[in-house]
Amino acid sequence: DGGITQSPKYLFRKEGQNVTLSCEQNLNHDAMYWYRQDPGQGLRLIYYSQIVNDFQKGDIAEGYSVSREKKESFPLTVTSAQKNPTAFYLCASRQGSNTGELFFGEGSRLTVL
Amino acid sequence: DAKTTQPNSMESNEEEPVHLPCNHSTISGTDYIHWYRQLPSQGPEYVIHGLTSNVNNRMASLAIAEDRKSSTLILHRATLRDAAVYYCILEGAAGNKLTFGGGTRVLVKP
Numbered sequence: 001d002g003g004i005t006q007s008p009k010y011l012f013r014k015e016g017q018n019v020t021l022s023c024e025q026n027l028n029h030d031a032m033y034w035y036r037q038d039p040g041q042g043l044r045l046i047y048y049s050q051i052v053n054d055f056q057k058g059d060i061a062e063g064y065s066v067s068r069e070k071k072e073s074f075p076l077t078v079t080s081a082q083k084n085p086t087a088f089y090l091c092a093s094r095q096g097s098n099t100g101e102l103f104f105g106e107g108s109r110l111t112v113l
Numbered sequence: 114d115a116k117t118t119q120p121n122s123m124e125s126n127e128e129e130p131v132h133l134p135c136n137h138s139t140i141s142g143t144d145y146i147h148w149y150r151q152l153p154s155q156g157p158e159y160v161i162h163g164l165t166s167n168v169n170n171r172m173a174s175l176a177i178a179e180d181r182k183s184s185t186l187i188l189h190r191a192t193l194r195d196a197a198v199y200y201c202i203l204e205g206a207a208g209n210k211l212t213f214g215g216g217t218r219v220l221v222k223p
Contacts, residue, residue, distance in 0.1 A: 033210065042200065043157070043213035058210065090156045099145060102211060104156025 002027045006105035021076045021108045023091035032074035037088040117201045122218040131188040135201030138182045150197040196221045
């Protein structure tokens with residue numbers, strides 16, 4: 001079945017460590033997105049990419065990095081520079097126009113110990 | 114980016130209609146209105162979207178004011194599975210990104 005797969009679902013990390021969250025889609029979508037969600041809050045955009053080898057900063061990009069080397073993959077690295085990385089991370093994709101439906105993965109919950 | 118304003122929460126009884134308001138007084142002529150909902154511990158899912166005319170699909174209806182400064186998502190018969198946070202979002206013609214605000218938490222009582 002087509003969809004978006006995020007891994008791992010749960011992740012624990014020590015302070016000062018970088019961690020990479022995986023996001024893979026087999027929907028042949030051009031655009032991919034990373035959002036962060038804190039408890040009881042809405043989603044905030046971290047990075048997005050509309051085509052391979054190109055990506056743009058969202059509203060809260062500091063302390064994060066991404067790559068888009070393949071159309072189906074958009075990994076997010078949470079670096080040690082991110083001051084408060086504990087959160088729920090959501091990846092999404094869509095065909096790329098402003099009438100296109102966003103499809104979300106099941107999310108990755110990161111906890112920094 | 115144009116912003117939206119939604120009530121923090123709403124309650125409804127099961128099998129009754131739910132009307133979720135969204136104000137977007139600074140909307141531009143090319144902004145689309147999107148609605149998504151998020152169930153607990155899941156990613157959001159698409160509900161409906163529109164530009165100027167009212168829209169209907171199997172999940173809901175979207176009523177857009179004539180001046181487009183507000184819209185209402187209508188769930189015709191609420192079920193317990195409709196309990197979720199509902200987000201009203203505007204997206205411009207460039208179509209680069211969707212920005213989610215705080216949303217409305219809907220509680221459905223049996």
